[in-house]
Amino acid sequence: MTIASLLNPASVAIIGASENSDKIGGRPLRYLQEFGFQGEIYPINPSRQTVQGLVCFPSLDALPAVPETVIIAVAGESAIAAVEACAAAGVAAAIIMASGFGELGEDGKRTEAYMRTVAHQANMRLVGPNSQGLANFGNGAVLNFSTMFIESPPADGPVACISQSGAMSVVPYGLLRARGIGVRHVHATGNDCDVSVGELAAEVVQDPEVRLLLLYLETLADPEALARAAQVARERDVPIIALKSGRSEDGRRAASSHTGAIANSDRVVDAFFARNGIWRARGTQELVRATELYLQGWHPEGRNLAVISNSGATCVLAADAAEHAGLPLATFPKAIEAELQATLPSFASPRNPVDITAALLTDSTLFSKVLPTAGKDPNVDLFLIGIPVSGKGYDFPRFASDTSAFIRDRGKPVALAAPQSKVREAFSAQGVPVFETEDQAIDALAQFVDHQRLIQRARRTLPITLRPTSVGCSATLDESAALDYIEQTGVPVARHKLCHNAEEAIDFLAASSGSIVLKACSRHIPHKSDHGLVKLGIADADTLNVAFAELVTGIEQLGHRFDGILACEQIKGERELMIGGHIDPTFGAVVVIGDGGILVEAMPDNAVLLPPIDEGSVRDALRSLRIAPLFEGVRGQQALDSAAVTKVAQAVAELLASSVTDIQSVDINPLIVDATGAWAVDALIEVASTNETQDAKRPTITTK
Amino acid sequence: MTIASLLNPASVAIIGASENSDKIGGRPLRYLQEFGFQGEIYPINPSRQTVQGLVCFPSLDALPAVPETVIIAVAGESAIAAVEACAAAGVAAAIIMASGFGELGEDGKRTEAYMRTVAHQANMRLVGPNSQGLANFGNGAVLNFSTMFIESPPADGPVACISQSGAMSVVPYGLLRARGIGVRHVHATGNDCDVSVGELAAEVVQDPEVRLLLLYLETLADPEALARAAQVARERDVPIIALKSGRSEDGRRAASSHTGAIANSDRVVDAFFARNGIWRARGTQELVRATELYLQGWHPEGRNLAVISNSGATCVLAADAAEHAGLPLATFPKAIEAELQATLPSFASPRNPVDITAALLTDSTLFSKVLPTAGKDPNVDLFLIGIPVSGKGYDFPRFASDTSAFIRDRGKPVALAAPQSKVREAFSAQGVPVFETEDQAIDALAQFVDHQRLIQRARRTLPITLRPTSVGCSATLDESAALDYIEQTGVPVARHKLCHNAEEAIDFLAASSGSIVLKACSRHIPHKSDHGLVKLGIADADTLNVAFAELVTGIEQLGHRFDGILACEQIKGERELMIGGHIDPTFGAVVVIGDGGILVEAMPDNAVLLPPIDEGSVRDALRSLRIAPLFEGVRGQQALDSAAVTKVAQAVAELLASSVTDIQSVDINPLIVDATGAWAVDALIEVASTNETQDAKRPTITTK
CATH class of the missing domain: 3.40.50.720 (NAD(P)-binding Rossmann-like Domain)
Incomplete structure (x- = not known):
């Protein structure tokens, strides 16, 4: 059935x-x-x-x-x-x-x-x-x-x-x-x-x-x-628009991994909708505000806006709203500006936004001349008409039919903003989408074109591999084991060695090209920095001996099992990133990519991705970050190596996908990145365990 | 007249x-x-x-x-x-x-x-x-x-x-x-x-x-x-609500100082409005959306919200919208929950948000019982009533008059969200502010209470010292002079010396407790890092000699005047901040405080303040930053010294106020901050000049 x-x-x-x-x-x-x-x-x-x-x-x-x-x-x-x-x-x-x-x-x-x-x-x-x-x-x-x-x-x-x-x-x-x-x-x-x-x-x-x-x-x-x-x-x-409620509750789940805390299920829902080309409305208004635009069957090629109004104030307000909504105002070619100049009175501006001025009152044909002229610019994708005031003398029924004719002719999205209901009714009767104010119209236009782009992107991207799984108890690998593990999956890892005495660490230092880091290694202390269990910049044996002894004492004072002291070559890059992943009970593997360091939860800047992860997805994710400029190069710094970052993200995705029954979460933080590559210097891995107190078993790798 | x-x-x-x-x-x-x-x-x-x-x-x-x-x-x-x-x-x-x-x-x-x-x-x-x-x-x-x-x-x-x-x-x-x-x-x-x-x-x-x-x-x-x-x-x-247009144009002014670039006139307008208790509307809708709330004469003491609806979905959506708008949902005391529990059917929740459920259909008195009960909680400052569906059997005229009686009795803000116009009309006729949807109602409530708080704050704060002045040509002081200058105004500055040969620098290093920094000093190169003209971590004479020679060569290659090499003690703090100020042609002195380093324009995180600056203003400014958690202490780090930061901000404000005719702008970046203080390690000062090519005269200090 x-x-x-x-x-x-x-x-x-x-x-x-x-x-x-x-x-x-x-x-x-x-x-x-x-x-x-x-x-x-x-x-x-x-x-x-x-x-x-x-x-x-x-x-x-x-x-x-x-x-x-x-x-x-x-x-x-x-x-x-x-x-x-x-x-x-x-x-x-x-x-x-x-x-x-x-x-x-x-x-x-x-x-x-x-x-x-x-x-x-x-x-x-x-x-x-x-x-x-x-x-x-x-x-x-x-x-x-x-x-x-x-x-x-x-x-x-x-x-x-x-x-x-x-x-x-x-x-x-x-x-x-x-x-x-x-x-x-x-x-x-x-x-x-x-x-x-x-x-x-x-x-x-x-x-x-x-x-x-x-x-x-x-x-x-x-x-x-x-x-x-x-x-x-x-x-x-x-197009599908979804309003998914319960954001406020989902944000509060406790999680011991950063990724688990960051990629709470609501952010995974965001990623799921985006990947499927579904627009996620933030509230009831957003669910319905752009309906008239959707129903026209328009397929704008870009997001450049032209604004035409009989009020200078509406022009400026529309420009503000467009900037806020991320819709660029198109710059008309000289020929079109010249044509507009010839049409408009001398004191009106032929540039975008076009202020027809109150001259429209004395010449009702101005509107039907200006719109098609601006419409000739192939770079304009969207039009906003603002008629904040229309009384006696303004032939707005004619403006409405002229707009309707323009839409039929050009097939480009046009929206009207008019606070007077009779103006809106005249345009609406001609099939033109109408709004009370320019900010509402522009927000709706922006949603419409952004959604179109989301749908286009979803058409080009592989469907998500959904692998929901039940999440049970978990145990944490010690850092040394975690680093070894991710290295096997192809992630570049800083040279490191688990040392059981200071002599081993001194040998490691001797074989290193620069200074090294010592870190107390215990699966029971996932966030070592919080406890002062990381010693940076060790360059000589004397310093090393002191640091080693302090770390051993530090662990003993915390009363935790001592797995050894991890010696690690200190890598100097441009930025610390974080790449992590975890298994979501509904969606399966989830990958997080973003700014790293110890403040990833206090000052979050990251994006959530659902595997499979292609280069385009990582590029879009990096562009959405606050630190996006670092991937373009800024203030004389070379651009960070986004290809290397992509490979690590893909490795994490594969690692989760290939071993969903064992690995619950992976945090690589920091991943040190510069213009030439990316290297993991710390990793936290949680694996499934039937008993939380039991020591974690090393997961088997099924691919790579 | x-x-x-x-x-x-x-x-x-x-x-x-x-x-x-x-x-x-x-x-x-x-x-x-x-x-x-x-x-x-x-x-x-x-x-x-x-x-x-x-x-x-x-x-x-x-x-x-x-x-x-x-x-x-x-x-x-x-x-x-x-x-x-x-x-x-x-x-x-x-x-x-x-x-x-x-x-x-x-x-x-x-x-x-x-x-x-x-x-x-x-x-x-x-x-x-x-x-x-x-x-x-x-x-x-x-x-x-x-x-x-x-x-x-x-x-x-x-x-x-x-x-x-x-x-x-x-x-x-x-x-x-x-x-x-x-x-x-x-x-x-x-x-x-x-x-x-x-x-x-x-x-x-x-x-x-x-x-x-x-x-x-x-x-x-x-x-x-x-x-x-x-x-x-x-x-x-x-209350005054202002819509100031032209945001998009103001953001694009060029400025050679970071502060000038960051504190463009539109952000100064924001600061001016806030300081005066004027709400700045982002668009036409925001100018008028909360009018009905303003006209009631309510003075809520806080921002805790209670939500009552006959729909569970509206409850969840309202909770989401409240979290987005920053309105906390009040937690009812046990006694009130018990009273609600006794009133409501067993399957309804007595917690906030209160879902009366469709039981309202069979008992129209439920509404008039639940609202006053929730209203007994002194911690509830605002009420949202959501009636998404009301047809035959729902006595909404009674709900409206009950709500009106509650408002008269308690004097607390109440808003209705109802998509059906006849429900809105019934409540509106009783003087209750009405909205189509819960997100609109909550955004309006949030604006109203946030504006009340802004007005309260303006009542407690000193009025702004407006000192508009014309901004002419400017010239830049060399870094050494700038550091000396701000030190005189009371800003702690790292120990430093302008050296004209390597020997002087070696003497400076010998007298230092740790490693030092060498920086090429030229008033023509405001942003030295961009040109590789900063050498960090110099701890011995050999390294110093090499670095000194490289810097001299670097300046010569850029073809700029050589003012000397600035030697500076390297200060290790927890965070680099930036504090700057400039003279705005309309408002006079403007101070910027925020995250520092070389990416202050690429990844901005700062707040704009108008003098006089009291401790409360700086505290609010720091709280508004992305890096706000650092001033509370996070992940085992001690809280940054906000008192020291406040003093530097006040010193910059006084410096600008006392010398408006000379100083055009000041950038202290970085200001190294830790739990025990704040120290300027670099400064850029622009002073008025009648001739841009002329060397800047040192401004006279009129106070301190």
Whole structure:
């Protein structure tokens, strides 16, 4: 059975059908009849002959045929019994509306698991429990009890909303309907005990009428299905915007590795969405603000903006907003400036942003001349029209139709900013996306073009290797073992030796070209600097003897097991970076790359990557960092070796991918980088362990 | 004569009065009559007997009395002649509406200067030119030609808008009127050739009906008047929000000192607004989004938020938005949780955010129980009510009146987020500030409380010493002279000596306790590191000789004058900071404090301060930095000595204040800081010079 049964069922039964259309068991019946569902409708209620004008049946068994889909509008034990009955009858899919299951705790989760098992054994799919239901306004299959479809009457259209939450399925619906935008799909899946938002999304994006998909997620339990949906969406040119809540909670997980602390699951979700070309909205407004731009089917080639207004203030404000949003103002070629100069009054500027000035009041044709002239510049990708004031004398209906003609002719994105509603209405009636103010318009344009770029990039990048795995107890390798281990995977490592007495260290120093570092080595002290257990710049035997003795005393005072003193050649580079990785329980291997040193958590500057990692991903990640200028060369310094950094990141990714059952996390920090290479001088590796107090076993390497 | 003549004139004449109320000389006449102006109105037009039903006069001289205020609605030479006539007649104030003066260039600016002189000699004040006019709906003195007052009919109220731009005077007016908010003052001052926005603001905030002032500025030519206005506003408890455009242009000024490059005038404007308790809006939306909150007269004591909703999704989204906006969610005391637990159904959470759940549908009293219970927590300062869905069965008019009663009772800020307009309307009718979504409501609440805190802080801080000065050519002191100079002002400086041969340097090394640094010293090479002209870690004579020779060769190769080689004790601290200062042409002395080193421009992390600088200002500045954790102590490091840093910042501020005519800028970078102090090891000083090629004269110190 497929998910399609949920979106386009030939017949629907409602277990717990109610005469009262304000009840959960009554409202879907009303909607199915009111919104034009063409299939069979079977109300089930043992105590009634008819319900809402339809013949009512006492039970599933009493129906004249097996319904394709069933709404279970009864609660508790009755709901469980209904699932069993549906499975026994050969129903394709059921929607459980009742709450009181997994959201209340472990007992509820076990009940959900039972219902899923019953369903799967009968090849049946389940939505919910705790689901507000599904609604397809394309065919009237509104298996949903939301009141919102009464408050805001539906209109079929190109948008689909899929949400775990009932409220957040209809909030974007309501906001878009208030703007006159048609919405076809409104699905609230609830606890996702079987069918997930991702699975439903993969089906919905195949609806040929759907041109934009909005998601609301509280958990991301099924990333593989969502990745599949995103791939189909990219192929079908359906942008996906997702609002994933719970950022504030995710940030607070404790982790002993830096990478674990930095790459908390919310940042991994960010990376997952980006990699799949899904725009992550920061809040409800961002979920819906750019809808009109998305629905035009525009594919801007770049992000250069031209601004045209009858107000100088709007021009300056738009330039500020554009800079803030990262949209460069295009510089017009001389020929276009000359043409604008000839059109505009002498005191108006022909440069971008173009201030038509109040001269528009005396010459309404100015607008229809300026827009196409600016539009000739092939470097302009986006247009903002700002009309902050329009009263008597301003022929804004004409401006609106001229803009519409320009859009049809050129196919480039244009947005209007106008605080007066009648101006917005005139443009909107001509199909031009409208906003109240220039800052809103520019933020929406920036989101739209940035999302287009994200989608393009996702099309060029390999899909993520998702390898979710359970994370158990872990133990830490000592530093010497960790350095040896990463060296085997191909990471350049500073020359080092685990010394058990000062003599060994003196021999190591003698064989070194410069000064060395001594570090107390104990798997129980992951962050040695915090305890003064690192001695830098040792160049002679006397200094070494003193330092060695101090480190041994230091470890003894901390009461930890002494694994030895690690001697390490001191490498002088330009910058300390950090590259780490860990196994996320949902997404599998996660790699972090960023600025290094002991302040990586106090003053974080890093990016999260999901394997496989290609050169482009690392380049983009490095460009997103605060320290990005170091990879370009700055103030006479040579550019840091980004190729060497890329190789280390790839090695860490492979190491995690090849040994997911053993290695939980890797921190290489610092990775000393200069213009000629990158060298690990410290590493921390956590491996899986069945017993936290047990000494870690060295993981076996399966590749390299 | 005072500015009051412009806001409440006993009589108004219009030079260039027109019968056509769509003309600039006609519309103010219409408005004066339509909006209830009680004073005398004198139309002046030599070609008419009557204008818009009023007796018309041929000239100013022909009037029965000298008008208090005159609208000059004629252009070019006629406008200049009108100014002369008004001055001669003893008019108190005139508004020049014509454009085509200072905004077109130097000729226009000279004409403006002439008109200003003519006016001032007659004790008359001028608004404009290029002014859309002033409008006071409190008394009908609408000396303004904007069409917006026809499009959006006025209603007197507590808001005042003052703008240089005509459009941006009426855009906030229009947006607020559409929300039903009354606006009393709408003033567009144009080119500010005489009366500035600041001066007008100082008058408007004294209007007892005004409770919120919105400003739009393109230049900030009169900061003293604006600072005065802000002071009166703080005393009268009138918050000021300013939108100052042109950020994008200001960022691009070239400057040879780091401080000049970092503290571009836009960042100084930020510091100026903050210091005066003025909220700087980033765009038009931010100018108006929180108006309803401001108008309640609330004074929250803190920023702890409680969230109450009938949707779990809204609770989670609100928590995310609160964290993003920096509003902590209050933790309820056990007693309040227990009371909520007793009120709510068992499956609802009594913790903040409080999810009433859909149980609200069956018990409409839940809301009126939960809000006052949560309201008992004295640690809650702000409340967000989220009603994402409300249909049949939800008694939201009751929720609205319960909320209103709670506000009257407790006096604490409450905002509603509801995407359905009818829910918003019900709450708004009860005086509750309403927003479409939780993210918008929380952003507005955060702005409101942050602004309150800014105002409180401004009340406690000394007013800024504004010392604008013209900035001419400048020359650079050599490093040795610069270090000597700042040492005299009380800044601790590393021991150093300007050496003219290697022998002197060797003597300096011998007298040093550790290794030393050699730096080529030339006033023509401000950034020595870029040219390899710094040699670190010199500990013996051989190394010194080689380094000294290399530096001499290095300077010779660059073809610069050789001032000597600066020997300097190498100080090992925890962090390199930068403290600098420069003279801004508008604001006078400006101090920059932040992370130091050679990447201060490539990877900036700093704050801008305006003298006088107290300890609290420096503490706030340090807290705003990325490196803030270093001043708390992190990862076992001791906290950096913020008291020492404060003293250096104060010394730089005094140095600039005491010698504004000589010193243009000071860069101390690096300032080496550890837990025990701060020491300058390099300094760059630019001094005023009449000839750029001339050697800089050492500035005289007037204090210390």
